[in-house]
Amino acid sequence: MKYEMVIGLEIHAELNTRTKIFCSCSTQFGAEPNTHVCPICLAMPGTLPVLNRQAVEKCVTAGLALGCDIAPEAHMDRKNYFYPDLPKAYQISQLFRPLCTGGTLEFEYEDESGQARIGRVRINRIHLEEDAGKSIHDLYGASTLLDFNRGGVPLIEIVTEPDIRSPEEAGAFVDRLRSILRYAGVSDCQMQEGSLRADINLSIRPAGSDTLGTRTEMKNLNSIRAIVRAAQAEFLRQTEVLEDGGVIVQETRRWDDAKGRSLRMRTKEEANDYRYFPDPDLLPIRVDGDWLRAIRDALPELPGSKRRRYVADYGLPEYDAGILTSDPAISAFFEDAVACGGDAKAVSNFIMGDMMRIVRERELDFAALPFSPADLATLVNRVAEGVVSISVAKGAVLNQMFEAGERPDAVIERMGLRQVSDEDTLRAIARDVIRDNPGVAQEYRDGKTKVLGFLMGQVMKKSRGKAQPAAASQLLKEELEK
Amino acid sequence: MSVTPEQVKKLAHLARLEIRDDELAAMTRDMEQLVALADRLTALDLSQTPPMDHVLPRANVLRDDAEPVEFPREQALSGAPEAVDGCFTVPRVVE
Numbered sequence: 015m016k017y018e019m020v021i022g023l024e025i026h027a028e029l030n031t032r033t034k035i036f037c038s039c040s041t042q043f044g045a046e047p048n049t050h051v052c053p054i055c056l057a058m059p060g061t062l063p064v065l066n067r068q069a070v071e072k073c074v075t076a077g078l079a080l081g082c083d084i085a086p087e088a089h090m091d092r093k094n095y096f097y098p099d100l101p102k103a104y105q106i107s108q109l110f111r112p113l114c115t116g117g118t119l120e121f122e123y124e125d126e127s128g129q130a131r132i133g134r135v136r137i138n139r140i141h142l143e144e145d146a147g148k149s150i151h152d153l154y155g156a157s158t159l160l161d162f163n164r165g166g167v168p169l170i171e172i173v174t175e176p177d178i179r180s181p182e183e184a185g186a187f188v189d190r191l192r193s194i195l196r197y198a199g200v201s202d203c204q205m206q207e208g209s210l211r212a213d214i215n216l217s218i219r220p221a222g223s224d225t226l227g228t229r230t231e232m233k234n235l236n237s238i239r240a241i242v243r244a245a246q247a248e249f250l251r252q253t254e255v256l257e258d259g260g261v262i263v264q265e266t267r268r269w270d271d272a273k274g275r276s277l278r279m280r281t282k283e284e285a286n287d288y289r290y291f292p293d294p295d296l297l298p299i300r301v302d303g304d305w306l307r308a309i310r311d312a313l314p315e316l317p318g319s320k321r322r323r324y325v326a327d328y329g330l331p332e333y334d335a336g337i338l339t340s341d342p343a344i345s346a347f348f349e350d351a352v353a354c355g356g357d358a359k360a361v362s363n364f365i366m367g368d369m370m371r372i373v374r375e376r377e378l379d380f381a382a383l384p385f386s387p388a389d390l391a392t393l394v395n396r397v398a399e400g401v402v403s404i405s406v407a408k409g410a411v412l413n414q415m416f417e418a419g420e421r422p423d424a425v426i427e428r429m430g431l432r433q434v435s436d437e438d439t440l441r442a443i444a445r446d447v448i449r450d451n452p453g454v455a456q457e458y459r460d461g462k463t464k465v466l467g468f469l470m471g472q473v474m475k476k477s478r479g480k481a482q483p484a485a486a487s488q489l490l491k492e493e494l495e496k
Numbered sequence: 497m498s499v500t501p502e503q504v505k506k507l508a509h510l511a512r513l514e515i516r517d518d519e520l521a522a523m524t525r526d527m528e529q530l531v532a533l534a535d536r537l538t539a540l541d542l543s544q545t546p547p548m549d550h551v552l553p554r555a556n557v558l559r560d561d562a563e564p565v566e567f568p569r570e571q572a573l574s575g576a577p578e579a580v581d582g583c584f585t586v587p588r589v590v591e
Contacts, residue, residue, distance in 0.1 A: 040564035047582040052567040068561035098586045159583035298555040
């Protein structure tokens with residue numbers, strides 16, 4: 015039998031507030047254990063939570079960015095369960111009256127066979143809650159260590175409807191969602207640091223059926239690639255279970271990305287009796303009128319409209335526009351470089367090619383490069399003016415800008431990288447090359463003109479990339495044909 | 497609505513409460529009375545009564561996301577029966 019998969023996602027994004035959701039502890043990632051804790055987030059008796067205004071605003075911002083309805087009145091609820099990383103023995107979350115409901119995300123993606131498709135996924139809700147602490151099991155055999163720095167960091171949970179039908183669609187959804195949350199300025203969405211986490215709810219059913227099968231929940235997916243692989247693996251696992259005459263058990267599974275398979279964590283019936291009730295420590299949240307308008311007015315331009323604008327205003331290809339707008343730091347760098355006088359397509363080529371590669375290799379951040387967008391604009395202009403060749407610009411000059419933050423003009427002068435178009439100099443180089451490669455030169459003269467490329471390469475090499483290619487090529491031909 | 501001893505046992509487990517077998521009957525009876533008390537509300541016609549969201553007639557009690565405040569770790573850990581490497585420790589929990 016042919017099966018289809020039905021996927022819904024639950025995505026947790028840590029909000030990038032300075033302080034925690036209910037207390038004034040820092041939310042900074044990577045601090046020494048338990049240095050960002052206080053009696054409130056450690057759940058000492060007698061303490062009371064006070065909600066962070068910006069956490070509410072960021073949740074609402076995310077909702078507006080995804081086209082959700084904002085509840086005029088929302089409440090915080092308690093979700094009760096025992097686990098050592100949850101010191102209150104309940105998580106403050108929202109069940110009954112979340113801040114945001116409804117909404118849709120549309121995005122382009124490539125399916126398994128590489129065909130372009132449009133995904134359309136409905137958002138069920140976005141609610142505000144607190145993160146748990148971190149348990150460390152591995153180092154000490156007999157005990158579990160607890161670090162509560164993360165406990166109380168504000169989270170939004172974004173719950174989709176089960177609208178996703180393939181691993182590729184799931185991956186593309188998360189990718190686009192991440193981009194939107196970054197643009198909206200609500201979360202850093204660093205999957206490897208756990209500030210964006212996705213759980214997959216997946217079930218299968220005979221293709222064409224419209225009833226839902228029993229679903230499993232998959233946790234521990236900390237990259238888009240892991241999401242795609244885990245969905246593929248779970249689809250195969252469930253298919254095998256059914257084809258062997260078995261039944262799918264509703265359970266939570268943990269993805270092991272290194273091994274490429276998942277293991278059962280717990281069966282759902284035991285775990286999900288959370289006995290939610292409204293938290294009496296927290297008063298209702300009313301986001302209405304002026305407050306909602308102010309949040310809406312502060313919403314920045316989102317990637318979809320930015321992409322359309324790049325095509326319309328800068329005349330960029332869709333492909334460039336898609337890549338440049340995938341990350342707000344990249345698009346900001348691009349826009350600033352263009353504003354400083356760089357040609358849009360040339361700036362785009364620099365960013366999409368060598369800059370993104372170097373940033374990735376050196377694990378840098380576009381928001382904190384050692385040189386400015388104005389420097390990139392200068393470099394692009396020097397190429398256009400013929401001062402440096404494109405290869406020298408993308409090689410030595412760009413490299414030195416990354417290495418030392420040196421201004422492009424300074425690099426060009428100090429390293430003597432100005433393009434050479436002086437006829438005497440170029441002719442001398444051409445003669446040297448012909449003298450050093452008599453065999454190849456003879457081949458050219460015998461009519462095998464495609465060896466010109468090799469000889470030009472030698473000219474460029476000898477001039478350390480500085481020869482102005484058109485002039486050099488012309489002189490080389492002249493010398494060969496003498 | 498009746499309450500069964502099994503329901504009481506389940507609730508006790510969820511709340512991590514230990515109930516002796518000889519307490520179960522009395523506990524079940526008490527629970528039943530509590531539920532009966534709450535059930536009296538359902539007998540009332542509340543269709544015209546707006547739900548009371550909170551006992552206090554206030555909303556939006558919020559604080560600004562200002563400069564973080566530090567709290568000394570030694571003090572945070574001082575009440576813990578055991579701490580290792582700046583972490584609270586508990587008997588090993590297996591996922």
